[in-house]
Amino acid sequence: MPQVDCHDEQIHLCGKIQYFGYLFVFENNVCIAASKNSIEITERSIEQIIGLTIDQLLNLMTPDKRWNFSEIDVNISIPNNRFTEHIRIGVQEYYISIYQYSKKQFLEIEICSDYIAKSNNLNNYARALEHCNDRWHMLTELIKEITGFDRVMVYRFLEDNSGQVIAESKNEELPSFLSYRYPEFDVPIQARELYTRFPSRNVADIDGKLFEILGISADQLDLSHCGLRAFSPMHLQYLRNAHARASASFSIMIEGKLWGLVTCQHTLPKHVDLGQRNLCTFLTQYAVNYHLLEHQKELIDAYKVMGAVERDLKAELLVQHDFHGVLEQFAPKIMEIVAADGIVLIYDGGLSCIGETPGQKEIELIDDFLLDKDDEILFSTNKFIYSQPDGRDGLYFPGVIRINILPGNKWFLYLFRKESIIEEIWAGKPEKLIVTNENSGISYPGPRTSFAKWKEMTKGSAINWKIIELAFLEKIVNITQQAIGQRGGEIFNLNRELIRSNNALDTFGYTLTHDLKNPLAMIKLSAQMILSREEDKNSMFYKLATNILDSSHLMAEMMDKVYDLSQSNYIHFELELINPQSEILDILKNSKKLYNSKNLIFSLDDTIAIPGERTLLYQMFLNLIGNAVKYSSKKEEPMVEVKSYRKGLSVIYEVRDNGIGIDLNNGTNIFDIFNRMPNTAEFEGAGIGLSIVKRIADRLGAKVSVESEINVGTSFQVEFINVPL
Known part of the structure; x- marks a missing residue:
């Protein structure tokens, strides 16, 4: 017997709208479809509506109103933008919404409710979210006030895609669902995709009348962005089983992913109009911003603690010969940071x-079980199952991390977490009910019929290891391996080469901070003299002198930083999360002028915050982007692209150009100081920039790599590891 799963249902191709509005669809500005009820406000048949333009249709319904159609066209030409306005047709107030989607133009007309959002209300809402202790709960209170719904909840998606209610506001007579769990299939895949594309949806009445869209087949009309869209019968039955007649939801998006939902339910039919929904969407995003700010502060605090332990551990490992003794010394701090119950160190x-750890026999069993994973630097799980010596399944320490400190030498560091037994409360038993249609014989999952409290004891797992905890442990591995590597026999030759490179960089740093200070001082003095002249206050010279003086200050600061770098292996600075977008744009602007690259094609994607020190990051990007602009400036269509992206626990910044390229096969280290490639003769330079980039990256714990092809272009990648989400 065939079975249709919930995720196979094409809910965005339903071809119907709800009763509280009207829909018109246009292609090339000509109406190709309209909802069946549109005759109510146009007094025209569907045949008479088809073929009209948007301006003809609006002028037909609102003959007394003047429309600025050029303004509308500009507004909706921006992706994901809408033109909205409050209008009157006859005696009824409406919202209109015009937008473009899937190569079509949509005109939605929706009845207004009695709610009026005042500007002082918005200020009060913003202040309430800003100064409260629990922003998610405050968000439910505000949305309940705006919509008038009986119940408003914040529903968060967990790692297994199930959900949990983390905040709730409700009428007193209703039972509380706070902390209740909901199974993954309550919000099927295609519904989550729609929530990601469009931030709000509402059902005014589960038994309300629906109107077909005539003029186009349902499978050719994507209603993903339509606020009037009708809903799946399965979803309506789900609400009916939950004793709700009306519903609304607002997406909680964090870093481009669906983090959760604000869900609203009402026991009677209730229409929440476009103005109310937009206000609720705005407040939801406002709460998200504060949530991210708090989360970022927590990560920075944790990062500082971790950084202090990393520095102390590195210092001890470099001076102590007893590596396992040093690791034992730091074990309590490592346990505290990653919230482990115990640590086991296996060595020689x-x-x-x-x-608190498993016994030695159990540890040996775990070790044997992971033999096929000896090549993995870090293995982690929160659901490890292994056999006890007496034959019983032991779930006492299901949280296991194994760190391979020295691959091939059987040096391992184990961290353990005890079993976490949790009593979870579900809104109804989390099981699918299969329903069979008597006529077609097709089976499909039906909506759950009960939401009564159902308890379940969760055993056999520990609390999940966090990404930041795993990243910290990877850093511990790197530090330990570096310290051990420096004691190896091959380190002598590397040290000799490093001394030579450091001496060269010391000379360079001294030159910058001493020999260049006099000409820089003259430049600053000249700029100050121009600024002191009253008659030049409003002239171009005054503006240029201001720019010169600002740039001189920046140059002096950068030279001091390079000198510090050349004089010390461990320059002291506080790491902070920095988004370098403004610095990159500033560098690009100056580089275009410097290398006269007026027709440069520049691309910059969204930038991700990275740990660093602002002056050092500026200097690193200055050299990378400056080189890219310089060495592509003689192309007919010079191109420079800067982008950032995540790769596991790392953030990678890539600077790509279509310039002269680098011959990477000639045996020359491009990061050596004063080293220039043969094909750079026609470009001015001293062969210093890339050595500075490499040195700064080393100080920031980043990795630099390069890909290049002669006369095709070059791509530099800087990988920042252990970057919090």
């Missing part, structure tokens, strides 16, 4: 246990 046939 020895074994050290700190805190």
Whole structure:
């Protein structure tokens, strides 16, 4: 017997709208479809509506109103933008909404409710979210006030795609669903995709009348962005089983992903109009911004603590010969940071246990079980199952991390978390009900019929390891391996080369901070003299002198930083999360002028915040982007692209150009100081920039790599590791 799953239902191609509005669809500005009820406000048949333009249709319905159609066209030409306005047709107030989607233009006309949002209300709402202790709960209170719904909840998606209510405001007579869990299939895949594309949806009445859209087949009309769209019978039955007659939802989007929903339910039919929905969407995003700000502060605080432990551990490992003794010394701090119950260190046939851990026999069993994963630097799970010596399944420490400190040498660091037994409360038993249609014989999952409290004891797992905790442990591995590597026999030759490179950089740093200070001082003095002249206050010279003086200050600061870099292996600075977008744009502007690259094609994607120090990051991007602009400036169509993206726990910044390229096969290290490639003779330079980039990246714990082809272009990648989400 065939079975249709919920996620197979094409809910965005339903071809119907709800009763509280009207829909017109245009292609090339000509109406190709309209909802069946549109005769109510146009007094024209569907045949008479088809073929009209948007301006003809609006002038037909609102003959006394003047429309600025050029303004409308500009507005809706911006992706995801809408033109909205409050109008009157006859005696009824309406909202109109015009937008473009899927190569079509849509005109929605929707009845207004009695709610009027005042500007002082918006200020009060913003202040309430800003100064409260629990922003998600405050958000439910505000949305309940705006919509008048009986119940408003914040529903968060968990790692297994199920959901949990983390905040709630409701009428007193209703039972509370706070902390209740909901199974993954309550919000099927295609519904989540729609929530990602369009931030709000509402059902005014589960038994309300629906109107077909005539003039086009349903499968050719994507209603993903339509606020009037009708809903799946399965979803309506789900609401009916939950004793709700009306519903609304607002997407909570974090970093481009659906983090959760604000869900609203009402026991009677209720229409929440476009103005109310837009206000609720705005307040939801406002709460998200504050949530992200708080989360970022927590990450920065944690990053500082981790950084201090990393520095202390590195210092101890470099001076102590007893590596396992140093790791034992730092084990309590490492346990505290990653919230582990115990640590086990296996080395040279020895074994050290700190805190609460499984017994030695159990550890040996775990070790044997992971033999096929010896090549993995870090293995982690929160649901590890292994056999006890007496034959029982042991779930005492299902949270396991194994760090391969020295691959091939059987040096391992284990961290354990005890089993976390949790009593979870579900809104109804989380099981699918299969319904069979008597006529077609097709089976499909039906909506759950009960939302009564259902308890379940969760066993056999530990609390999940966080990404930032795993990133910290990876850094511990890198630090330990670097320290051990420096004791190896091959380190002598590397040290000799490093001394030579450092001496060269010391000379360069001294030159910058001493030999260049006199001409820089003259430049600053000249700019100050121009600024002191009253008659030049409003002239171009005054503006140019201001720019010169500002740039001189920046140059002096950069030279001091390079000198510090050349004089010390461990320059002191506080890491902070910095989004370098403004610095990149500033560097580009100056580089275009410097290298006279007026027709440069520049591309910059969204930038991701990275840990660093602002002056050092500026200097690193100055060299990378400056080189890209310089060495592509003689092309007919010079192109420079800067983008950033995540790769696992890392953030990678890529600077790509279509310039002269680099011969990477000639055996020359392009990061050596004063090193210039043969094909750069016609460009001015001293061969210093890339050595500065490499040195700064090393100081920031980043990695630099390059890909290039002669006469095709060059791509530099800087990988920042251990970057919090």
